[in-house]
Structures are given as C-alpha cells and as structure tokens.
Amino acid sequence: MLSVTMTAASKTTPEAVARHYDYITPFYEIIGSRSLHLGYWPAGESGGTFAESQQRFTDLMIQQLGAQKGHRVLDIGCGLGEPATRLAQSSGCMVEGITISPRQAAQAERWASLHGTSGQTSFICGNAMALPFQTGSFDAAWALESIFHMPDRAAVLREVARVLHPGGRLLIADIVVSEKATPEDQAFLQQAFVARSFISPEDYPYLIRDTGYEVEQVLDISQNVMATFGAVSAAIREKEEEVRRAYSDEFLAAIQEQWTRITETAMRCMGYIVLTAKRV
Numbered sequence: 001m002l003s004v005t006m007t008a009a010s011k012t013t014p015e016a017v018a019r020h021y022d023y024i025t026p027f028y029e030i031i032g033s034r035s036l037h038l039g040y041w042p043a044g045e046s047g048g049t050f051a052e053s054q055q056r057f058t059d060l061m062i063q064q065l066g067a068q069k070g071h072r073v074l075d076i077g078c079g080l081g082e083p084a085t086r087l088a089q090s091s092g093c094m095v096e097g098i099t100i101s102p103r104q105a106a107q108a109e110r111w112a113s114l115h116g117t118s119g120q121t122s123f124i125c126g127n128a129m130a131l132p133f134q135t136g137s138f139d140a141a142w143a144l145e146s147i148f149h150m151p152d153r154a155a156v157l158r159e160v161a162r163v164l165h166p167g168g169r170l171l172i173a174d175i176v177v178s179e180k181a182t183p184e185d186q187a188f189l190q191q192a193f194v195a196r197s198f199i200s201p202e203d204y205p206y207l208i209r210d211t212g213y214e215v216e217q218v219l220d221i222s223q224n225v226m227a228t229f230g231a232v233s234a235a236i237r238e239k240e241e242e243v244r245r246a247y248s249d250e251f252l253a254a255i256q257e258q259w260t261r262i263t264e265t266a267m268r269c270m271g272y273i274v275l276t277a278k279r280v
C-alpha cells in the first residue's frame with residue numbers, strides 16, 4: 001500500500017518493499033484491519049469503516065477464488081496473514097503464504113495461531129520471483145495487491161504457473177492505471193504505492209495469456225474501491241492522536257498531505273481489477 005517515504009520507483013527493490021512494509025504497518029493497523037489492501041463497497045454504498053470494507057474485499061476474493069476443502073492454495077505476497085487466515089477458515093483449504101518481509105512472516109504465523117488456523121496455514125519469507133515450491137504442487141494461487149511491487153510481472157506469473165498444476169486457478173487483485181494518466185501521475189502513483197510497475201486494464205489479459213494461463217474473467221471493481229480514499233481520510237482524522245504517538249507530528253502531516261494528492265490522482269486515472277485465470 002501507500003508510502004510516505006516516497007522511494008524512487010527505480011529503487012523499488014524487494015528489500016526496499018520489505019523495509020517499507022515494516023515501517024508503515026503500524027499505521028495501517030491503527031487506521032484499518034490487519035489486511036494491507038483497499039476496501040470494497042457494493043454499488044451505491046459508501047458507509048462503514050475502512051476495516052469493515054477491507055473484510056468485505058477479502059470475502060469477495062474468497063468467493064471469486066472458489067477454493068475447496070483440502071485444496072492447497074498459494075498466497076503470493078501474504079502480508080500479515082489476515083486474508084490467508086480468513087480463506088482457510090471459510091474454505092477449509094490449506095494456505096501457504098510468502099512475503100518478502102521476515103517480520104511479516106512471523107506476524108502472519110502469530111495471527112493464524114491466534115485464530116486457530118495454524119494447522120491449515122504456513123507463512124515463509126521469500127521472493128516470489130523464485131518460489132521455493134515444487135512444480136505443479138498447488139491447486140490455486142492468489143496475489144492480492146502484491147504483483148505491482150515485484151521486479152518482473154511476467155517472470156512472477158510464469159513462476160506461479162510453474163507451481164500450479166494444469167487447470168489450477170489464479171486470482172489477481174491489482175491496481176491499474178488508465179491511459180489518462182500523465183507521466184507525472186504514473187511516477188507519483190508508483191512512488192506512493194511503492195510500485196515497480198503498473199499495467200493498463202487492456203494489457204492485462206494479453207500478459208496472462210502469454211505467461212501460461214487462460215483468462216476466465218476480468219472484473220473491473222474501480223467504482224467499488226474508490227470509497228477507500230474517503231474512509232482512510234476519516235480514519236486518519238479519527239485516529240490522529242494514535243498515529244502521532246506511534247510516529248511523529250511530521251509523519252501525520254506528511255501522510256495527510258499525501259493522501260489528499262493520492263485521492264485526487266486516483267479519482268482521475270487509477271482503476272482496480274480482479275482477474276481470474278486457469279493454468280493451461
């Protein structure tokens with residue numbers, strides 16, 4: 001998610017991404033849930049808290065993935081383990097998460113143990129560009145807001161295809177940037193989201209086909225996630241004191257200013273898609 005340190009996009013190495021999350025996670029825990037993704041609102045709705053909207057988002061992903069009891073699912077960029085834990089609880093599947101941050105892997109293990117899913121979930125620190133798993137060993141995989149951080153989208157997708165068995169399901173939730181974005185908008189969004197690259201919604205299906213999958217569905221949920229920006233602003237206002245105590249006056253001022261700019265830019269040229277595909 002969002003950065004206030006404004007790393008240059010060219011410096012978005014996996015190590016820089018790990019450092020970023022270790023720094024920013026307490027902020028997200030104060031203003032939201034243990035998930036590190038945007039929120040979801042059904043059409044025409046905008047109320048409720050940011051944390052509730054994040055849970056709704058995860059529940060929609062669980063439904064879209066359609067994993068079954070006993071399936072082995074890979075969580076690419078698992079964050080603090082909340083989505084994986086929720087998926088294991090509601091689908092009865094086994095989930096293995098990978099994150100570039102060692103701290104996150106430990107936090108995810110603790111979260112799963114607190115929620116009684118340790119027998120179904122496991123989390124490791126590693127780079128998704130080289131997955132430490134056997135070929136054809138997973139039934140499904142999902143990547144929730146993680147692929148844009150990674151050094152080479154096509155290489156990651158091929159690597160995920162390697163560990164999925166033929167017919168295995170892939171779900172990607174990703175920020176996309178429209179053609180309306182100026183080079184300045186692109187650069188700002190890349191820095192703000194600590195992203196290595198964004199892709200346009202039109203190009204995504206081609207990339208998926210080129211990397212070993214058959215596209216099933218591309219859902220444009222841009223309109224359903226945009227209320228995140230207002231909900232986060234409200235949460236920052238409400239939790240101002242806590243944020244200040246955990247960080248500093250300077251951090252609070254910087255995040256408020258950045259959130260205003262990101263909201264304005266996102267409304268103009270950011271979108272969000274959920275893509276499901278089948279490994280051929």
Ligand code: SAH
Nearest residue numbers: 035036037077079099100127128144146149
């Ligand atoms: N999917 C989680 C976390 C999203 S934040 C959620 O929805 O809550 C992005 C995640 O991608 C973080 O866990 C980060 O560590 C992970 N990530 C980024 N680059 C990575 C890489 N090269 N290899 C493995 N994980 C990576």
